[in-house]
Amino acid sequence: MEVLDAIYRAESRRVLATLVRLLGDFDLAEEALHDAFAAAVERWPRNGVPANPRAWLVSTGRFKAIDQLRRRATFDASLGALAQQLDEAAPPADDVSDDGVEDDRLRLIFTCCHPALAPDAQVALTLREVCGLTTEEIAHAFLTTAPTVAQRIVRAKGKIREARIPYEVPSRSDLSDRLDAVLRVVYLVFNEGYSASAGGELTRRDLSAEAIRLGRLIVELLPEPEAQGLLAMMLLHDSRRSARTGPDGELVLLDQQDRSLWNRAQIAEGLALVEQALMSRRLGPYALQAAIAALHAEARDAVATDWNQIVGLYDVLLRLEPSAVVELNRAAAIAMRDGPEAALHLIDAILDRGDLTDYQFAHSARAELLRRLGRSGEAIAAYGRAITLSAQEPERRFLEGRVSGLLA
Amino acid sequence: MKYLCLIYSDESQWPKQPTSDADTMMAEYGAFTEGIKKSGQYIGGNRLQPTATASTVRIRNGKLSTTDGPFAETKEQLGGYYLIEAKDLNAAIQVAAKIPGARAGSIEVRPIAEVPAAVGVA
Numbered sequence: 116m117e118v119l120d121a122i123y124r125a126e127s128r129r130v131l132a133t134l135v136r137l138l139g140d141f142d143l144a145e146e147a148l149h150d151a152f153a154a155a156v157e158r159w160p161r162n163g164v165p166a167n168p169r170a171w172l173v174s175t176g177r178f179k180a181i182d183q184l185r186r187r188a189t190f191d192a193s194l195g196a197l198a199q200q201l202d203e204a205a206p207p208a209d210d211v212s213d214d215g216v217e218d219d220r221l222r223l224i225f226t227c228c229h230p231a232l233a234p235d236a237q238v239a240l241t242l243r244e245v246c247g248l249t250t251e252e253i254a255h256a257f258l259t260t261a262p263t264v265a266q267r268i269v270r271a272k273g274k275i276r277e278a279r280i281p282y283e284v285p286s287r288s289d290l291s292d293r294l295d296a297v298l299r300v301v302y303l304v305f306n307e308g309y310s311a312s313a314g315g316e317l318t319r320r321d322l323s324a325e326a327i328r329l330g331r332l333i334v335e336l337l338p339e340p341e342a343q344g345l346l347a348m349m350l351l352h353d354s355r356r357s358a359r360t361g362p363d364g365e366l367v368l369l370d371q372q373d374r375s376l377w378n379r380a381q382i383a384e385g386l387a388l389v390e391q392a393l394m395s396r397r398l399g400p401y402a403l404q405a406a407i408a409a410l411h412a413e414a415r416d417a418v419a420t421d422w423n424q425i426v427g428l429y430d431v432l433l434r435l436e437p438s439a440v441v442e443l444n445r446a447a448a449i450a451m452r453d454g455p456e457a458a459l460h461l462i463d464a465i466l467d468r469g470d471l472t473d474y475q476f477a478h479s480a481r482a483e484l485l486r487r488l489g490r491s492g493e494a495i496a497a498y499g500r501a502i503t504l505s506a507q508e509p510e511r512r513f514l515e516g517r518v519s520g521l522l523a
Numbered sequence: 524m525k526y527l528c529l530i531y532s533d534e535s536q537w538p539k540q541p542t543s544d545a546d547t548m549m550a551e552y553g554a555f556t557e558g559i560k561k562s563g564q565y566i567g568g569n570r571l572q573p574t575a576t577a578s579t580v581r582i583r584n585g586k587l588s589t590t591d592g593p594f595a596e597t598k599e600q601l602g603g604y605y606l607i608e609a610k611d612l613n614a615a616i617q618v619a620a621k622i623p624g625a626r627a628g629s630i631e632v633r634p635i636a637e638v639p640a641a642v643g644v645a
Contacts, residue, residue, distance in 0.1 A: 231612055278634045279524050281611040289613075 132219035151176035228297040236271035340395035344402030347388035351408035354381035366513040370417035422452035439470035455484040475504035525635040526615040531599040532628030568605035
């Protein structure tokens with residue numbers, strides 16, 4: 116039944132979010148969700164699709180769960196009491212209104228991204244419960260095994276239950292810290308998809324798409340500037356996807372990319388979001404990084420890019436969140452604005468401090484600058500260092516190509 | 524729900540602390556304790572003797588082993604605790620964050636395992 120398929124895709128996560136609240140337990144809610152859809156498969160073709168499918172699914176799922184608990188009560192008396200309690204706490208009719216449901220979706224997101232859960236468990240749980248990915252899909256995306264992912268999810272659910280992590284949207288005073296945790300999970304998922312940390316494929320589109328979908332949902336539910344900033348940044352980076360790799364899967368750097376391949380629709384959406392985030396005057400790291408990506412997106416080519424403003428944005432970002440990686444990115448912008456010599460001094464200073472000594476991109480950036488300065492011997496050594504640190508096949512090939520260019 | 528808030532700090536720093544700082548800290552602890560007594564979240568709390576007095580007891584393969592020192596070997600040691608009542612982990616974390624020691628050290632928040640009560644079916 117096609118209708119059912121479409122309803123499953125559109126509503127299953129919403130129904131789950133509400134069932135978790137009504138039943139107070141993830142596993143019980145998941146089972147109830149499946150039972151509700153199983154009942155729909157059986158009854159809808161016969162009786163027709165109900166006027167409000169979502170409400171039908173929620174109340175059917177809830178009844179099935181209570182029923183299930185009653186049956187199990189034969190073996191475990193405490194379940195009988197629980198079933199009684201759930202039955203008496205009948206949900207008010209407006210429980211499945213659009214507003215109520217959207218609140219449940221936020222509750223689900225904040226619970227899955229609770230900082231008391233281990234970071235990798237937050238990611239796995241969010242992809243499982245909020246995005247509806249299977250354990251196998253998550254394992255595949257993170258290059259790990261399904262049992263590992265399953266174990267993380269089981270542990271996280273156990274902690275939610277045992278330590279009593281509440282199913283709620285944080286209070287106003289906690290919101291910004293808690294939203295940071297949520298955005299960090301989304302950013303992690305995006306990054307994993309955008310620049311896979313190991314393996315042969317440069318991009319794993321599914322995860323990036325999932326992160327963008329999550330980002331959209333969060334902006335829709337909670338239009339905070341940093342949420343807008345993160346979504347904008349993801350869209351703007353993702354817009355360059357087809358230009359990032361050459362015909363043989365090799366890496367193409369930003370200044371070499373064919374900008375006609377950039378996704379204009381994603382850029383337009385990203386630029387509008389950056390503008391909204393900047394107008395809030397509450398600038399955070401994501402909005403700043405999105406603003407930098409926006410300047411790249413707006414430029415005809417590398418030379419025509421407003422490098423001065425990019426350096427300025429990196430300065431603000433560094434004041435907000437000092438980090439050697441951001442310093443390195445700022446140095447790359449300095450190279451474009453003031454030339455390779457000035458940038459090389461900055462990178463050498465970072466490395467002399469002992470920071471980023473094992474960071475591949477510090478060495479590849481340094482190698483690039485040395486190459487442009489005609490210091491071939493030093494450039495080859497720096498490329499060599501970057502190659503040994505690189506975990507990605509396309510990147511390694513790119514760097515090796517640079518070395519052979521210098522040896523020729 | 525009951526939670527145990529364990530206060531970790533670097534105890535080697537304690538003797539080096541100026542008396543005025545120690546007095547301020549004691550006053551802050553006094554105020555915090557009063558605060559959670561008023562809010563009804565206080566169940567108990569104590570300062571602990573330094574870790575030199577600590578022992579860790581384990582049973583391995585049915586045999587009792589007692590070792591000198593605290594459980595974890597980190598640069599911070601367990602220095603005290605509060606046993607509190609909070610409706611959920613978020614509320615417990617809110618209380619723990621107000622413990623003065625949270626600023627220099629860390630607080631371990633542990634839910635207290637509750638003995639399951641026999642539930643009679645009505």
